[in-house]
Amino acid sequence: MNISNAAGRSGVPPKTIRYYEEIGLVRPLRQANGYRAFRDTDVHKLAFLGHARALGFGIEDCRALLALWENETRASAEVKRIATEHLATIDAKIADLRAMRGPLAELVEACAGDDRPECPIIRSLEA
Amino acid sequence: MNISNAAGRSGVPPKTIRYYEEIGLVRPLRQANGYRAFRDTDVHKLAFLGHARALGFGIEDCRALLALWENETRASAEVKRIATEHLATIDAKIADLRAMRGPLAELVEACAGDDRPECPIIRSLEA
DNA sequence: CCTTGACCTTCCAGCGACTGGAAGCCCTAT
DNA sequence: ATAGGGCTTCCAGTCGCTGGAAGGTCAAGG
Numbered sequence A, B: 001m002n003i004s005n006a007a008g009r010s011g012v013p014p015k016t017i018r019y020y021e022e023i024g025l026v027r028p029l030r031q032a033n034g035y036r037a038f039r040d041t042d043v044h045k046l047a048f049l050g051h052a053r054a055l056g057f058g059i060e061d062c063r064a065l066l067a068l069w070e071n072e073t074r075a076s077a078e079v080k081r082i083a084t085e086h087l088a089t090i091d092a093k094i095a096d097l098r099a100m101r102g103p104l105a106e107l108v109e110a111c112a113g114d115d116r117p118e119c120p121i122i123r124s125l126e127a
Numbered sequence C: 001c002c003t004t005g006a007c008c009t010t011c012c013a014g015c016g017a018c019t020g021g022a023a024g025c026c027c028t029a030t
Numbered sequence D: 001a002t003a004g005g006g007c008t009t010c011c012a013g014t015c016g017c018t019g020g021a022a023g024g025t026c027a028a029g030g
Helices: A003-010 A014-022 A040-054 A059-070 A076-110 A120-126 B003-010 B014-022 B040-054 B059-070 B076-110 B120-126
Strands: none
Touching: A003 A014, A003 A040, A014 A040, A040 A059, A040 B120, A059 A076, A059 B120, A076 A120, A076 B076, A076 B120, A120 B040, A120 B059, A120 B076, B003 B014, B003 B040, B014 B040, B040 B059, B059 B076, B076 B120
16 A cells, blocks of 8 residues: 555545654555555554544654553553643643633733724733 | 843843844844843843733734834734734634543543553544 | 656755753953 | 853754655556
8 A cells, every 4th residue: 555545544644654654653564666565554553643643642642652552461541641641731731822812812802903003912012 | 231131121031032133023232242232122122022922922923013012103903913813823722722632531531540451542542 | 669647755944932052252250 | 370150153952744856656648
């Protein structure tokens, strides 16, 4: 299976697949002509990575989750630990964004938005 | 005024100030020995930038806001436009994070987190 | 047989906004 | 004279791709 086919089946773009190979997340075989040859297991790995990335896991987390997936004697506690930490990271990011959003929304609300120079947003930034 | 002093007064770290000079956001003078010489206006600009960055504005937005701040004939509509677009960007990011958080929190909840391999998180990723 | 076009390959650069570190100059105090 | 602290520049790395250039490969059509 060529890369574009693997991309179509896994949902991971070709460029990203090459990158994942470069950093050792997948190891497709090679055909005689140098083209990558993807097995079903490679495609499954790529789909797994796609799902993990969609949940926001970082690359190193993905690497660890992949290893746990392939490890039949894993402890679910380790998976849960990674996911829980990531959840905390997400919550921290949401909190940061909300801390920005509040004041910003107030300022936008207070700004007349006309052709005069007076502006609560600018006044707040210079204060 | 030297850079560490300007950093202390503006709240912007020395490294970041040098970076801001490099990209043309501030233009401190130079002393005979090559040290940067910050005027009060430079410090005010840096503080302005610090506040704008704290609200999450990107560097190019900061550059535009700085120009509007210094432009006495500005229209507040332009400031409001930039802020409104940025608010939408923040809302989009929050939405993305919440879209991740929901399923992830459910999975964490459902995972036993013990020494057995069975794990809803892994099962969800491979599906 | 030749060309066209769609693949594939590698390598390099850039994104945003810094941040860390190395190498070396400057100034003051002892 | 030296020790220290602060200043300078420049380079590399962060994170996860993504775009593009230059060139090899392959199947179909004239």
